[in-house]
Amino acid sequence: MARRNLNDLLAFVTVAREGSFTRASALMGVTQSALSQAIKGLEQRLEIRLLTRTTRSVSPTPAGERLLQAIGSRFDEIEAELDALTALRDKPAGSVRITSGEHVLRTILLPKLMPLMHGYPDVQIEFDVSYGFRDIVADRFDAGVRLGESIDKDMIAMPIGPKLRMAAVASPAYFQRYRIPKIPAELTKHRCINIRFPTHGGLYVWEFERRGRHVNVRVDGQVTFNTSPPVVLGALDGLGIAFLPEEEFAPHIEAGRLTRVLEDWCPPFSGYHLYYPSRRQHSPAFSLVVEALRL
Incomplete structure (x- = not known):
């Protein structure tokens, strides 16, 4: 029985995982044309379609998904063994x-x-x-x-x-216009800077704790980001109250560019x-x- 071409199988696994011929060809260091021909040849030999191609994406067919689950981890194991040889x-x-x-x-x-x-x-x-x-x-x-x-x-x-602590902060100019909140519930009356988690799309719910009492607050505001650096910039510019691990704000708090509030509601955590x-x-x-x- 003729041996299978493992290069074609590796090409299939890479394209299926990346969902893109462009990214897969960059990872493997080959042209997209060569990659496409390799997978076309594999499909012809197996007499079954392995990938569904659209103008925007590539995804495995049911047969392709079965093959990916069966052999994908094998290539990972081979790669791990080759890496382990560097111990010698x-x-x-x-x-x-x-x-x-x-x-x-x-x-x-x-x-x-x-x-x-x-x-x-x-x-x-x-x-x-x-x-x-x-x-x-x-x-x-x-x-x-x-x-x-x-x-x-x-x-x-x-x-x-x-260990870390969260910190709620805003610029001194912001607190010249709005009263400083004394309890987490008062944040609902303020302009706050939101973060939207990229994974599930939901807005981050601000979590507070004091003396064993846990309080979650859904805040509202003019601006929402999905990374922390612009949150810091927004707070410095007076767009509202921001809530991140305190180390993100530390230099600005120490320099007086940001004012911290609700500190007794922010205990240390892992x-x-x-x-x-x-x-x-x-x-x-x-x-x-x-x-x-x-x-």
């Missing part, structure tokens, strides 16, 4: 993909991982800045960074930073954690990253 080299090598928010990337990940990258030039790290709850297994990330309370129980989670699947074999490069981030 003088210096570890390999790639690590991490998804996180911009602030934790800037304040924790890069300061801790830059020395590692200088010491191990063959270790490659790809950072994906995302504010949604990415499925790191489906999206083929080695790890992600989230607040500890939001991580799925089937993941290994390791703290990489101190900070940023690195999380990754418990069932995956880890490469030496990934192990170095874990050790570099460990507290």
Whole structure:
């Protein structure tokens, strides 16, 4: 029996996962034409259509989905084994993909991982800045960074930073026009700067706690963002009250550019954690990253 062409199968898996010939060809380093011909040849040999193509996207057919589920993880296992072989080299090598928010990337990940990258030039790290709850297994990330309370129980989670506190702030100019709120419920009378979560599209509900009492407030305002940096800029410009981890506002609070309110309603909570699947074999490069981030 003739052997199957594994390159064609890898091409199919990559296109099916990416949902795009353009992205898949960039990942594999081949032309879109060559990729299309490889999958067309695979479909002809199997005598079944594997992908549904439209002008905007590519998705697996039922047969394609079955094939993807059957062989996709096999290629992941082969890739993991090849990465593991770098343990036999003088210096570890390999790639690590991490998804996180911009602030934790800037304040924790890069300061801790830059020395590692200088010491191990063959270790490659790809950072994906995302504010949604990415499925790191489906999206083929080695790890992600989230607040500890939001991580799925089937993941290994390791703290990489101190506990955090939320902070409600606005500019002094804003509080010259509006009365300072004394309790969370009074926020409904204020102009507030909202955040919409990219993953499910809902507006973030502001959460407060004092002496065991929990209060959730749905705020309203003129502007909504889906990342934190413009929230800070909006607060500085007097657009309303903003609510983020206090470290995002810290320099501006200390300089008097922002005024903090409801501080006694913002207790500490579990900070940023690195999380990754418990069932995956880890490469030496990934192990170095874990050790570099460990507290």
